[in-house]
Structures are given as C-alpha cells and as structure tokens.
Amino acid sequence: MQSAKTGLSTDTAFGPLTQSTAxxxxxxxxxxxxxxxxxMILLARSYITSGDLASAKAxxxxxxxxxxxxxxxxxxxxxxxLINVNENNLIEAAASLEKVNALTLPKQAAAYYHQLNSRVQSNLYKQSGNKDNLLKAYASQKVLVDLVNDDSKKTxxxxxxKNLELLGQNDLSLELERATDPLDSGYFEYAIINSSQNRGAKQELLNQxxxxxxxxxxxxxxxxxxSALETLVPSTDPAAATALPQLKNGDEIAVILPLSGRFAEMAGKPAQLGILAALKDRSEKxxxxxxxxxVLTMDQILNAAxxxxxxxxxxxxxxxxxxDLIASGTKIPAIVYNKVETIPDNIWYFDLSPDYEGALAAAKMMSDxxxxxxxxxxxxxxxxRAAHGFNQLWSKVKHQNVPVCSFETVSDAGNSVTTCQLSGKDSAYINANAMEAAAVKTKLPGNMPVYLTASSNPGLNNSSIEIAMSGAHLGDSPWMLTDTPIKQSLFNAMPKANAFVQRVFATAYDSVNTAFNLNNLNQNKADVLHGLSGDIQINGHLIETAPLWITAGSAR
Structure with a gap:
C-alpha cells in the first residue's frame, strides 16, 4: 500500500481527536x-475513547x-x-506517568500529560485520602496553566x-510556610483565603x-x-443591602415535589435525592x-407547613x-426550581429554562x-427558545440580532450549514441535541469557533459523541462535566438518570446550600457560592448559575 507524507508530530498525536476510528x-x-x-498513538486513543481497550493494548x-x-x-x-485509567487501575497509571520525563515533552503532549496526571492523582486521593496525591495533582496543574489556551486557564x-482546598487550612498553612517559590506561596495563600467562611474578610484578602x-x-x-454574570444581567436590585432570610440549624424545611405520578422519576425523585445529599454533606441539624x-393541594401543604x-x-x-405557591400568598421564604413572570419578595428561583441557557451562551461569546x-x-x-434567549441578550448589548439557521432532523442538520450564510461570521452557537450538534459542527469551517451548551451535552463524559464535537467550547454545570462521588451516588439510586434528571438533582442540591447562604450572597454581590450547577450569585430574585466552559473532547 502506498505511504502518504502525513507529517504527523507528537503535538498532533496528543491533540483533539477529530476523526473516526476507521x-x-x-x-x-x-x-x-x-x-x-x-x-498509532491517535489510533490507540481512538480505541480507548470507543471503549475497545483490548485493541488499544495491542x-x-x-x-x-x-x-x-x-x-x-x-x-x-x-x-x-490512559488505558489503566479507563480500567480504574489508578496506581498502575500513576506508576507509568511517574516514569515520563515531562520536561522533554512538546507543548501539546505536555499539556495532555499534566491533564492526565492531575486527574489520576486527584482520583487516587478520593480512593485513599492520601494528601500527597493532592500535592502531586497540584504540581501538574500549576504547570498546565501555562500550557493551555486562554479559554481553558480559568478552568x-x-x-x-478546589484540589488545594481539600488539604484543609492546617496543611495549607504548613505548605505555605515551606514554600520558597512565590508561585507556590500564592497558590497556597489563595486556597486558604478562598476556603474561608468569613465572606467579608475573604473579599478584602483577595483584594490584598x-x-x-x-x-x-x-x-x-x-x-x-x-464579570461573566455582570455581562449577563447587570443587577438593579434596589434592596441589595436588605437582610434576607437564611436557613440555620434547627429550622423546619418544607420540600414540595411531585413524589408520585408521571413527573416523579424525572423531577420529584432526583430533587429529593439532591436535597438529602446536600443536607448529609452539610451535617446540619x-x-x-x-x-x-x-397527592396534596397547595393549600393542604401550606396549612401543614x-x-x-x-x-x-x-x-x-x-x-x-x-x-400555585405564589397564588397562595404564603409569606414563608422559598427557593423554587422554575421561573414565572411575577415573583413576590419572599421567593427566589433557579432558571432551568432554555432561554437562560441561550443567554449564558451569548454572555460567554461577548466575553470572548x-x-x-x-x-x-x-x-x-x-x-x-434558547436561540431567542441568546438574541434577547445579544440585541440588548449589541443592538442587533444574530441570524438563526434552523433545521428539522439530524439529517437536515449538516445540510443547514450549506444553506446558511456564513460569509463574515466569526463564530457559531449551536443549540440542538448531541447528534444534531455534531452533524452541524463537522460541516462548519475547521477554524470557526463553535459554542455548545447544556442541550448538546448528554452528561456522558469522554463519550464518543463528545469526541465528535472535539474543539468546541462546551458550557454546562460543573456537575455535568466532571465525574464525582456525589454523581455516582445518583447513578446508584437512579441508573438510568438522563441529563435532565442529573440537572434537577444538582439544582436541588444547590438550593439547600443557597438557602443557608442567601443573605450572605445578597449582602456581598462580588461573592459566589461554588455549586454543582455552577458559581452561584443572587441577582434580585434570580439565583444565577455561571456555567463551566471547557474544550469538548479534551481529557479530564
């Protein structure tokens, strides 16, 4: 068979996977x-991604x-x-990586190495509780910061x-005393500040x-x-300094959910599990x-409450x-998981709507x-609706609408690129399911930045469908983009939990922590609560959640 001059480099071998295994x-x-x-390295990685570890080993x-x-x-x-990681043989994976001379690796290969090594060491810590693993993960992560592009640096x-905070204040203080490099001192000191429970002091120390x-x-x-949330919706809340209700130990909580009937499995049960998990993690009484x-009417529920x-x-x-809750006129403070047009003073809400999803994409693209x-x-x-939400924010800030190219089916998705006017366009936002988004992306110019949001993320990290969207900017809740013990607990209870169910769990989990911090967040608008659904801030009655943005198809 004739050989081709492909000119592949080590950086190419460890770059995004953009083709099929075949x-x-x-x-x-x-x-x-x-x-x-x-x-061969590209082929081995493709085999691993598709789950064919035997071929990868060969x-x-x-x-x-x-x-x-x-x-x-x-x-x-x-x-x-990488094979060992996929077989959950973390000790063997760490042993292989320790033998690598990372200093001699080309830039892209070094980034891949440090990304993989930090992931292995973080997961080893979760298994063993050995804090040395956290420090090894940190050693790779601080190098990785200088190897990734600007879009990935914040992530x-x-x-x-987040990893350093797991060391705890005492160990962080010890590491800070031992540090001789200002770079290390800064990381340890920042982690100490960021893990402080005193929000006012925290902001002042961060300024220092x-x-x-x-x-x-x-x-x-x-x-x-x-900056991201200020771009999205500038706060005009006139009562920013007004004290808000906040949960405390010993309080009685009423949770209103559809625990039976057709919405139980998709909404009621995951929300119940999320609330119980958050309360367990907080150890609050x-x-x-x-x-x-x-089963119960709203009047019956509120009478009992x-x-x-x-x-x-x-x-x-x-x-x-x-x-129904709003119509009841109840004065009990509430955090709800859906948006309605008129919100009374005692109710705050998470917005899971596609309109908000589109607005988040617009805010990110303006930021970029x-x-x-x-x-x-x-x-x-x-x-x-997501496209409409995008244009609502874009037109508000830029005073013009963005053209929308629509399609009916997966087969139409790719064809829509050829009929859509791309001349003069510098980027694309796709709002569609994962299969449709992949079909559109593959037909777009390879150098065009592509943005995806929750609709295109099925919640299966490092899946073949995610690999098909390699290189795109994917914005979703941190919970949907990472694998954690909490996430595994949901799958143990609900093995068939789809992306929507996962997001309901995360929102319910975050609602507990938000209720315990509602007044703190309102008093300090610059502060955020790091939640499963994103960085949380209070803007009027909206509980804003800033998504995590990653590059799809990258190892994590």
Missing part, C-alpha cells in the same frame, strides 16, 4: 515511516516494540496510563484551587492578594469573579418534611406548582469578543 486505522496504514508512530504493545527515542518511550507510557485555575502577587496567574480568577404535590412552624420552602419544580456569530438551532420548541 479513519485513524487508515491513517496508520497509509502513513510514512516518520509519521506512523504518531498515527497498539501499545506495538508502540513499545517500535519505540526508539526516549520521547517515543514516554509517549507509549502516557497511552498505557484549570479553579480546579487547582492581587497587590501582594501582582503577576500571579490566580489574579485571572479575581478579575473574572463577577434541620427538620425536613417532604410533601407530595401530586404553617402548623410545623416552617422557616423555608424548597422545591416546586413544575411551573404549575410554582404558580465574538463580533459576528451565527446560531444553528433545531426547530424543536426548547431549542428555538
């Missing part, structure tokens, strides 16, 4: 001698045989470690701080941090702390009563429940200085 097999067969090793065996240079040997060790920085460490990469987080809105001296209501996930985007949206009602 195409990578063909690439191996047609590559010239200089490029075949890198083509490729690694060949790589080990063919490896001549130390760099090639290190590349084979990275792929071997890496947030993950670095920027003066003490003027060139530290973490200043990027301080400067960006509120509160009294909780669950009321089944499918008033007799118990209820301090706070959580729930009301369906719009009719929220409307996109000037002339185009929207691709399925004709389904929710996707069209």
């Amino acid at each position: 195409q990578y097999r063909q690439l191996v067969n047609t590559s010239d001698t200089d490029s075949q090793y890198q083509a 490729i690694v065996s060949e790589l080990n045989t063919l490896a001549i240079t130390p760099l090639q040997q290190d590349e084979a060790k990275i792929i071997s470690a 890496v920085l947030n993950e670095t701080v 941090f920027a003066q003490k460490y003027p060139s530290h990469p973490l200043n990027l987080l301080i400067s960006a702390r509120t 509160v009294n909780v009563t669950f009321y089944d809105s499918n 008033n007799q118990k001296g209820t301090a706070f209501i959580l729930g009301a996930v369906l719009k009719p429940e929220v409307s 200085n996109r000037q002339a985007p185009v929207i691709f949206a399925s004709s389904a009602v929710d996707n069209q």
Whole structure:
C-alpha cells in the first residue's frame, strides 16, 4: 500500500481527536515511516475513547516494540496510563506517568500529560485520602496553566484551587510556610483565603492578594469573579443591602415535589435525592418534611407547613406548582426550581429554562469578543427558545440580532450549514441535541469557533459523541462535566438518570446550600457560592448559575 507524507508530530498525536476510528486505522496504514508512530498513538486513543481497550493494548504493545527515542518511550507510557485509567487501575497509571520525563515533552503532549496526571492523582486521593496525591495533582496543574489556551486557564485555575482546598487550612498553612517559590506561596495563600467562611474578610484578602502577587496567574480568577454574570444581567436590585432570610440549624424545611405520578422519576425523585445529599454533606441539624404535590393541594401543604412552624420552602419544580405557591400568598421564604413572570419578595428561583441557557451562551461569546456569530438551532420548541434567549441578550448589548439557521432532523442538520450564510461570521452557537450538534459542527469551517451548551451535552463524559464535537467550547454545570462521588451516588439510586434528571438533582442540591447562604450572597454581590450547577450569585430574585466552559473532547 502506498505511504502518504502525513507529517504527523507528537503535538498532533496528543491533540483533539477529530476523526473516526476507521479513519485513524487508515491513517496508520497509509502513513510514512516518520509519521506512523504518531498515527498509532491517535489510533490507540481512538480505541480507548470507543471503549475497545483490548485493541488499544495491542497498539501499545506495538508502540513499545517500535519505540526508539526516549520521547517515543514516554509517549507509549502516557497511552498505557490512559488505558489503566479507563480500567480504574489508578496506581498502575500513576506508576507509568511517574516514569515520563515531562520536561522533554512538546507543548501539546505536555499539556495532555499534566491533564492526565492531575486527574489520576486527584482520583487516587478520593480512593485513599492520601494528601500527597493532592500535592502531586497540584504540581501538574500549576504547570498546565501555562500550557493551555486562554479559554481553558480559568478552568484549570479553579480546579487547582478546589484540589488545594481539600488539604484543609492546617496543611495549607504548613505548605505555605515551606514554600520558597512565590508561585507556590500564592497558590497556597489563595486556597486558604478562598476556603474561608468569613465572606467579608475573604473579599478584602483577595483584594490584598492581587497587590501582594501582582503577576500571579490566580489574579485571572479575581478579575473574572463577577464579570461573566455582570455581562449577563447587570443587577438593579434596589434592596441589595436588605437582610434576607437564611436557613440555620434547627429550622423546619418544607420540600414540595411531585413524589408520585408521571413527573416523579424525572423531577420529584432526583430533587429529593439532591436535597438529602446536600443536607448529609452539610451535617446540619434541620427538620425536613417532604410533601407530595401530586397527592396534596397547595393549600393542604401550606396549612401543614404553617402548623410545623416552617422557616423555608424548597422545591416546586413544575411551573404549575410554582404558580400555585405564589397564588397562595404564603409569606414563608422559598427557593423554587422554575421561573414565572411575577415573583413576590419572599421567593427566589433557579432558571432551568432554555432561554437562560441561550443567554449564558451569548454572555460567554461577548466575553470572548465574538463580533459576528451565527446560531444553528433545531426547530424543536426548547431549542428555538434558547436561540431567542441568546438574541434577547445579544440585541440588548449589541443592538442587533444574530441570524438563526434552523433545521428539522439530524439529517437536515449538516445540510443547514450549506444553506446558511456564513460569509463574515466569526463564530457559531449551536443549540440542538448531541447528534444534531455534531452533524452541524463537522460541516462548519475547521477554524470557526463553535459554542455548545447544556442541550448538546448528554452528561456522558469522554463519550464518543463528545469526541465528535472535539474543539468546541462546551458550557454546562460543573456537575455535568466532571465525574464525582456525589454523581455516582445518583447513578446508584437512579441508573438510568438522563441529563435532565442529573440537572434537577444538582439544582436541588444547590438550593439547600443557597438557602443557608442567601443573605450572605445578597449582602456581598462580588461573592459566589461554588455549586454543582455552577458559581452561584443572587441577582434580585434570580439565583444565577455561571456555567463551566471547557474544550469538548479534551481529557479530564
């Protein structure tokens, strides 16, 4: 078979996977001698992504045989470690990665290595509780910050701080005393500040941090702390300094959910599990009563809640429940999971609507200085609402609408690119299911930045469908983009939990922590609560959740 001059490099071998496994097999067969090793790495990674670990192991065996240079040997060790990760053999994965000379790796390969190593060490900590693993994860993450593009820096920085906070205040203080490099000192000091429960002091110390460490990469987080949400909806709440109700130990909570009937499995049960998980994690002593809105009327629920001296209501996930709660005229403070047009003073809400999803995408693209985007949206009602939400914010800020190219089916999705006017467009926002989004993305120019949101994320991390959207900017709740013990607990209870069910769980979980911090968040508008659904702030009666933005298809 004739060889092709493919010119593959190590950086290409560890870059985004953009082709099918069959195409990578063909690439191996047609590559010239200089490029075949890198083509084999791409094929092995593709096998791993598709779950064919046996074929991946066979490729690694060949790589080990063919490896001549130390760099090639290190590349084979990275792929071997990736297989071990997928088999949950974390100790073996760590052992392979420790043998790699990361200092000699080209930039993209080094980024891949440090991303994988930090993930392995973080997961080892979750298994063993050994804090040395956290420090090893940190060692990779602080290097990774300088290797990723600007879009990914905030994500890496947030993950670095989150890992360091797991060390606890005492160990962080010890590490700070031992540190001789200002870079390390800054990371440890920031983690100490950020984990403080005193919100007012925290903000002041963060301001001082920027003066003490003027060139530290973490200043990027301080400067960006509120900018995304300020772009989305500038706060005009005249009662910003007014004290709001807040849950405390010993309070009675009423939770209103459809615990039976057709909405139980998709809304009631995951919300109940989320609330129980949050209360367990907080170890708070509160009294909780669950009321089944499918059995009881709102009047019956509120009569019972008033007799118990209820301090706070959580729930009301369906719009009719929220409307009935508001119509009752209750004065009990409440956090609900759906939006209605008229919100009284004692009720705050999470917005799970597609309109809000679209607005979040518009805010991100404005933050990234996109000037002339185009929207691709399925004709389904929710996707069209997301496109409308995007344009509502975009037109408010930019004084013009963004063109929307719609399609009916998956087969129409790719064709919509050819009929849509792309001349002069610098970016694309796709709101569609994962299959449709992948079909659109593959037909767009390869250098066009693509943005996706929750509608396109089925919640299956590192899946083949995510790989098909490699390189796109994907914005969703941190919960949907990472695998955690809490997430596993949901799947243990509800093995078939789809993306919507997962988001309901996360919102319910966050509603508990928000209720305990409602007044704190309202008093300090610059502060955020790190939730499963995103960074949380209070803007009037809306509980804003800023999504986490990642590059789809990257190892995490």
